[in-house]
Structure formats: structure tokens, C-alpha cells
Amino acid sequence: MHHRRILAPSAAAALAVVWALGACSSSTPSNAGNEAGVPEDPFPTPEGGAVDRYVPPPADAGPDPLLGCTKDPGAPAVTVDPSSAMDPVAGGAAQFTLAKALDGFPAGGGKLTAGITTEHGGIKCTLDETAAPISVANFVGLARGTRPFKDAKGKWTTGHFYDGLIWHRVIPKFVIQGGDPDGLGTGGPGYDLVKENQIAEPLGTLAMAASTTVSGSQFYIVVGTGPKAEYNVFGSCDTDAAIAIAGVKTDADDAPVTAVHMIKVEIARCP
Secondary structure, rough: OOOOOOOOHHHHHHHHHHHHOOOOOOOOOOOOOOOOOOOOOOOOOOOOOOOOOOOOOOOOOOOOOOOOEEOOOOOOOOOOOOOOOOOOOOOOHHHHHHHHHOOOOOOOEEEEEEEEEOOOOOEEEEEEEOOHHHHHHHHHHHHHHHOOOOOOOOOHHHHHHHHOOOOEEEEOEEEEEEEOOOOOOOOOOOEEEEEOOOOOOOEEEEEEEEOEEEEEEEEEEEOOOOOOOOOOOEEEEEHHHHHHHHHHEOOOOOOOOOOOOOEEEEEEEOO
16 A cells, blocks of 8 residues: 555655655654644654554543443444455445445434544544535544445455544644554555545644545644645544643554554434
């Protein structure tokens, strides 16, 4: 898979030479020379092996971020050919609709919402199904288990894709990023998304990560000044827990020294 990094185009061009020489940046990102205060290279290419994506839920995961909402009763089983050479979704990611993503979800009103439970509290995100229907359908489908993805062995499967994944890059006053099954910033679900809206990203913005293409699974939440308007924005989140995650101790690759997980990602309709 391609590297999934929020990266200014000018920095990407410069780093291409570094990658060609087999070197990796490991210094702390600097805001020098950037009037917007956004790190020019917030996600240097990481080193090391994959991390264990699954963790048992803690005894007390904190308050439910979806309290008072109509919760997902569970998605119906989706049958896929694990050895298929093609994406099981006919036509690929652009043809995976919200109706398919919400198969089995009760009809009714309310805002489509994601609740992300973490060791630092719950994050509640309102999904914008009008502005970014493909990104929202994909996220909902991966979270519920209606969107097929490739597992670690390259086989197509379904399940609660995000449950147990780590936040692999966290930068105070910028973003927290997760959604990589490898935990390194280079993995994904076996497919890419297409570009949708590219709009301003204030505090709380929920968007898909990208490099040359839009990641099929990696996303970020803005916890300060967001990046340029070059990414698929598909919702907005409350930020107390996200800011707390951004403030944990990190290593030279901006990964938390003590892993912080998406213990579970749930979909609901909220008032």
C-alpha cells in the first residue's frame, strides 16, 4: 500500500528523494517557515514492524459517546470470496453506497454518528453524508462490517475493521490519525477512495488521510490548526478526548509511547 500521510506537496517532493535513498526522517516536526503553523512533514516514514492491532477492552472504557442515540443492532452477514482478485464491491469503492453500508440498520431520523471509544474517553463524530457520501459510506461499512476489506494475509473478509486499531500518529495542536491495520501509517483495507470535497479544516474536522491517493481506511481528527484543504472531509467531532490523545508522550515518529486504541467504533443515529 502507499504511504498514508498528511503532507504538504512541496514536502512530499523533497521526501521522495530521501525515500529513494532508503532513509527515513525521525526528527520532531518543525513549524519553522510555515505561517499557518502546520507541520510541513507531520508524518515521517516510520521504521520497525507492525504492532498488535487488537486489545481487550479495559474494565472501564468511560462514558458512552452514543448515549441517547439509536444504536446499530448489528449488520447482516456479508458473504465474500476470500481469494477474489478483484474488489468484491462491483465497481469498487465509488460504488459502495450508504444504503449498502447501513444494511440492517433501523430506518428513522437523526444524524448519522460515529462513537469512538478510547482509553482517554469517547469521541463523538457527526458524519456528513451529503458532502462526502463515498467517504461516509466507506467508513460506516468498515465500522459495521458491511464493507469487505483485505486481512493481513491478503484475503477478503468482513468484520469490525476499526475495533482495536491504534492511533499511530498524534501531534498536539494539529491532528490525531488512525485506521491503519498495520499500525505504521502505510497500511489499508486493500483499496483506495476517490477524491470528494476539499474544504477548510477547522478544529474537530474528520477527514480521510491521503498521499497520492485517498486512503481507504486511514482518517484523522483535527485538534488544532488543520492541514490545507486537500483531503476528503466527511464529518466533525467533539475534541476533548482527541486533544487528550494528542498530548500523550510520543516517540520520534509521533507514535504514542503507550499505545492508544480505538477500542471500538460504533455507528448510530443521534438527535
